[in-house]
Amino acid sequence: MDRNFPHVQEQAYDLIVIGGGVNGAATARDAALRGLKTILIEKNDFASGTSSWSTRLIHGGLRYLEYFEIPLVRESLREREILFKTAPHLVKPLLLTIPIYKNRSRPYWKIWAGMCLYDLLSLDKTVPLHRMLPKAQFKQLFRGVDIDGLAGGAQYYDGQVVLAERLCWENILDAKRAGATVLNYVKVQHLHRSDDRISHLSCRDELTGADFTVRGTAQAIVINTSGPWVDHVCQTAQTEDQAHPIGEQKKIGGTKGSHIVVEPFPGAPLNTSFYVEAKSDGRPFFIVPWAGKYLIGTTDLPYSGDLDQVKADDAEIDYLLRETNLIIPGANLCRKDVIFTYSGVRPLPNSEGKKPGSITRKHILFDHQSEGVNNLISLIGGKLTTYRHVGEEMVNRVFRKRRQSVPVCPTLKRPLPGYLPPQDAQVELAIAKFQSKLDERKIRQLFEVYGLQTMEILKLIDESPELADPLMPGRTELKAQIVYAVQSEMAEQITDILRRRTIAGMTANYGLDTLPVIVELLIRYCGWSQARCDESMAKYHQYLQENCLPEYSATPELVA
Secondary structure, eight states: OOHHHHHHHHHHEEEEOOSSSHHHHHHHHHHHHTTTTTEESSSSSSOOGGSSSSSSEEOOGGGGGGTTTTTHHHHHHHHHHHHHHHOOOOOOOOOOEEEETTSSSHHHHHHHHHHHHHHTTTTTTTOOOOOOEEHHHHHOOOOTTTTTTTEEEEEEEEEEEEEEEHHHHHHHHHHTTTEEEEESSEEEEEEEETEEEEEEEEEEETTTTOEEEEEEEEEEEEEOOOGHHHHHHHEEEETTEEEEOOOOOOOOEEEEEEEEEEEEOTOOSSSSEEEOOOOTOOOOEEEEEEETEEEEEOOOOOOOOTTTOOOHHHHHHHHHHHHHHHHHOOEEEEEEGEEEEEEEOOOOBBTTTTTHHHHHHHOOOEGGGGTTTEEEEEEOOOOOOHHHHHEEEEEHHHHTTOOOOOOOOSTTTTTOTTOOOOOHHHHHHHHHHHHTTTTTTHHHHHHHHGGHHHHHHHHHHHHOOOSSSSSSOOOOHHHHHHHHHHHOOOOOHHHHHIIIIIIIIOOOGGGGGGGHHHHHHHHSSSSSOOOHHHHHHHHHHHHHHTTTTTTGGGOHHHHH
8 A cells, every 4th residue: 555656645734754764664663653644755765875875883982071062872771771672673782892992092090980870870780780890801801902001991781682683674664553644655745835844745656656645734834864865855845846945054964884794814803892992093893793793884974975876995995904904913804805894974953063973963853944845854974773752752743843742652562563572482482383394493584584474474485395495505594584575565666675775785695696586576466567677687786886996896707
């Protein structure tokens, strides 16, 4: 029903959300659960922008304490605990270790003070308190770490969401189940202004080219959660077919953050992540165990280029490799060890002249009433960790602007659709029922990705046992996951399957070796034509060239 555009055009919505990243998803979910007739519009796929390009941490932001952003740290720590409770299948505690050096910008006493304050701000936490590691103990625990100027270390807990895209998707799914209309691959062409309000939106289906209109009720509010594209959306406004952009002041001054993915390497931290200062410039970055690999990042550079083609450049890749080798001398990482790169733009407030690292990470709900439009609010900033609270604040603001009483927010305790607590009995029941078709280890792996929704994939396998086969020898993904992504998770392109419903495209050869098998599955089980598959494969190659493949790796053999 969602892609029934004539039906959409006949409706009038209380809330129109532009941007299907995690903040837009949270807003749509919260609004639909509180009874607002809601539509969410995303020009690409859900979580295809900033939500997919983070370091995948659910954290309080230890370094924000240096800039006295204590309310942001407290908010983040509170939201971390909420996610531990409402999405334990996706968000898990992560131990972080900080090597401390005498000749870096943050001395031992400063880290210790930060650790104490961090604990104080999270007294309601369910993870252990921090501990400081004297030099001798640190050297004993981490024998591969650079000891030049080593003063000791610190350890503390935050959270990790290995599958950040699926966190976004489960918010989308919950919004949809609550009655929201959710549309990916729909681009807002124009915001139409009538006096001091946005009256309707001209939209285009990016899959077919069909144009249609989204209209609001008399009290409708439009929410712009398009991340780095916030200013672009505002520039599409027009009055009676004449361009009339909203506001002259630039709202977003994004910075670029890049990551690399490598295989396990000598000296790599086991059962912990490293949060380290770069030896050359003191900038913090992470070395994080992730999906059987290691995720290293991030950089933080001003960015003013094409937002749809953001790629880690050679200098950033070399910087991350070099600084990792300086912290872990035995790693000896080089360019050939990089198996995936990704880069994105943080939608930070425009702050001309400021160092990227010092720009606030607080989110801002910008009401365009100050610019003559009374029913438009744009989100500036927003962290992955605090996405739920952003949605709550947005919907509270919507009700107040509609001059209605504000209902209680339901997302504070409401589990996400895949909610599955540790050691849940349903896992063992599923193993007993399906182990004749799929071995126990594979079933447990599915529960770690899909939570309770694993039962739907197991049902597919029960009906078509050949879908229990791995996508390729040595791959952890099953054929059933590909079919499920299209049949039940609104995947419209091969890129969606390889990068956002699964991470098959990030863990080995960019997923290129899986394409023939995926095409066969799409034709046989999902009703795709060969022509559609060919077009989607071409788009995937283009996506890799524009966003992932380092220039030095873009060889004909790799992308053929």
